[in-house]
Amino acid sequence: MLQHMKDQSNLIEQEFLVGSKQRIKKIFLLMSEGMLFKVSELQLKRAPLLTMHVQFIDPSSDHFVQLNSDETLYGFRLSYQGKSLEIFTSDKANYEIWKTHFRLNCIMNNFHDAFSVSKMIGKGSFAKVYSATKKENNNQYAIKAFSKSYMSQQSKGIESLLNEIKVMRRLNHPNIVKLHEVHETTNSIYFVLDMIQGGELLQRVRETGFLPAQTMQKLAFNLISALRHMHENNLIHRDLKPENLLLKSTENHYEIVLADFGLATSLNEEPLFKRCGTPGFVAPEILEYVDGMDFYCDKCDVFSAGVILYLLITGNAPFAGADQKSILKSNKQCEVDFKDQQFKLAPTQMQDLVQSMLIRKPSFRLSSEECLKHPYFKELAKEYNRQIELFQNNLQGYSEFKNAIKIGTQEIEQRSPLNFNSSESISSNISLTKQKQRKSSIVVGASKFSQYSAKLSKQNSREIAGKFYSYLDIPQKQEPKKQQDLHRLALTNSQMKNMANCKQDSFDDPTAENCNIGAMVRQYNSTRQIRIPDSSLKIKECNTPTLQKQ
Known part of the structure; x- marks a missing residue:
């Protein structure tokens, strides 16, 4: 365990005050990439950040530790597997640093306190997108909501x-x-993304016609630069x-932004699906x-990018x-008309670059x-190297992002993933029996997201990290499709559309005045129902009543 901690980079550390058996003591915490020690x-001892939930404790609250201190204390409530730990510090500067890192690495449960939602700006089969204002700084964000x-x-x-x-x-x-x-609430999961004003590239091209050569050069460079960043991180x-x-x-x-990481996966871990993508763009x-072949490499993305440029x-x-x-x-035949x-x-x-990107053999x-x-x-690379320092890669997220360029998405499109079980057919690879087995292992009373997060957290880190799939790419049996526009050939089938329409009303609509997430529900949010394994942080029992089964 000690060696594991030594291998972590960009550690941040802090001594915190905690209340224990009506007395106050100090504990020492370290945060690294994906882990709290x-x-x-x-x-x-350690606990993963991916499935840890965090609430900010107001300095004016009446917690036992705060009432017994002569200083103003700023605190966090960490919830993990049914237990919670309240930690406090009088160091406002360090508190803000930890606050930033918790936001970047954990799941928050104060969405309706932190954001003011104005309207819905996008809708898909699996998610809705809203525009919202963050109350503490009045910044505008796009909120992607999942039921x-x-x-x-x-x-x-x-x-x-x-x-x-x-x-x-x-x-x-x-x-x-x-x-x-x-953020997690009783009914929904919210992704907080930057607001994007330009819309889809394809729609812009339809409106303006062919792009000038210089514009195409810059666009291609930005696209491939984004891919290189992904590939450098495996x-x-x-x-x-x-x-x-x-x-x-x-x-x-x-100036493009690459979005939708539903089928993204790590080359260092076992992916959920090995044959997937969109017909017409997927690499051969x-x-x-x-199964049994050597897994394909990151050049599969280069091929897809070549198709886009073509x-x-x-x-x-x-x-x-x-x-x-x-x-x-x-x-699959990969015969391109150059x-x-x-x-x-x-x-x-x-022409030479695109042909080199569309070579059939990786x-x-x-x-x-x-x-x-x-x-x-050649010329763009020189300029890029001068500017890239503004956007240095920081995998752990342990640096301030006050000056970072804001990027994000507000666009949602309906589509279903393609899980290629044969070269000409698409089908699901999960049985009803497995689904029933998964459901039977969930504890009654906690939210479905929290229950499954808890289940995954009990596995080793490789198993947790290997659970890669896409919220917009759930494999379903596909029915034959009528001819559609080329870029829509992989959209959702009629069955998925019907399911989505039936389920849209189950979203926790953040724009509704009476939106099921009142003060009492937030106080007893399901995010507190996760339990901590013996090998992780020792934190005191949480006496929060469990929510009724949804």
Whole structure:
């Protein structure tokens, strides 16, 4: 355990006051990437931050520790697996530092106290998006809301949310959506993202027509730079397509933001799904993958990015077809028409780059790092290297983000994930029996999200980290689809749409005046119902009454 702590980088430390058996004592805590450590002379204990819930204790509250201190104390209530620990400090500066890190790494449960929601600005099969104002600074954010009851009914739906949180927290790049906070209430999970004003790139292109060569160069550079950041952190996106590229503003057509990490996974861990993506954009090696083969590498994202660039250059997708089946077949064969008239009008170096990105065999295909060194980007690379220091990668999230460029998304699109069990068919890989077994293991009384979080927390760190899936990419049996626009060929089938319509009313609507999350419910929020294993922090019992089963 000690060696594990030594291996962690960017540790922050602080001595806190706690109340124990009507007396006040001091404890020493360390926070590292994904873990909170309690240090004593005899032992070192830890608890994961991913499924820990945090509340901020007001300095004017009447906690036992605060009442017995001559100083103003600022505190946190940490809830994990049914127990809670209240910690206090008189150091306001350090309190703000810890507050920032808790927001970045834990699950908060004070959403309706912290945000004022104005209106809904987007809606999809699995989530709604709202515009909201943070009360403490009046900053505007986009809030993506997920219904817990609906997500718990989807195969691996809870893992998908945990995966989304874990992946996005590892990313910090000006061209990648930024997740600031995660909140849980009785009915919903909220992602706090920056507000994006520019809308979808594809819609902008439809309105303006073909992009100028200089704009295309900057756009391509920003896209591949975002991919390089992911790949440097051993993450792959696996669902790159025009709908997942958003524009920061209406001022230009190249400052894009990469969004939707539903199918993202780590190359260092076992993914939930190995054959997945969107027909027409997925790399051939993903379609050809079978268990027992060497897992494909991050170059699968380079291929998908090449498809996007080809589409933007020519106005046509390289892999066409009358239906999803024919598109998949063309996608797998990977025969790209580089003699297309529009493609031949592009700058010679851009043609060479795109052809190098769309090579069928990954070993001959450029990596994201190699793409950025291509002569096509020679001048842009120099400027980028001068500016990138403003957006340095910080995997652990242990630095102030006051000057960080704000990026995020407010766009939601309806689509279902594709889990390619064969080159021409798509089906679910979870049985009803497994779903029943999972449900039977959940403790009655706690929220579904908290229950499953607790279950995952009891497993080892690799098992927790390996639970990767997407809240917008739950595999379902697909019905034959009528011909649609190319970029919509992988959208949700009629069954999923009907399910979504039936479940939309179950959302905890943050705009409603009487929205089920009153003071009493917030006080006894289900986020306190998680229990702590013996190998983690020793914290006193939480006497909060359990909520009735939803």
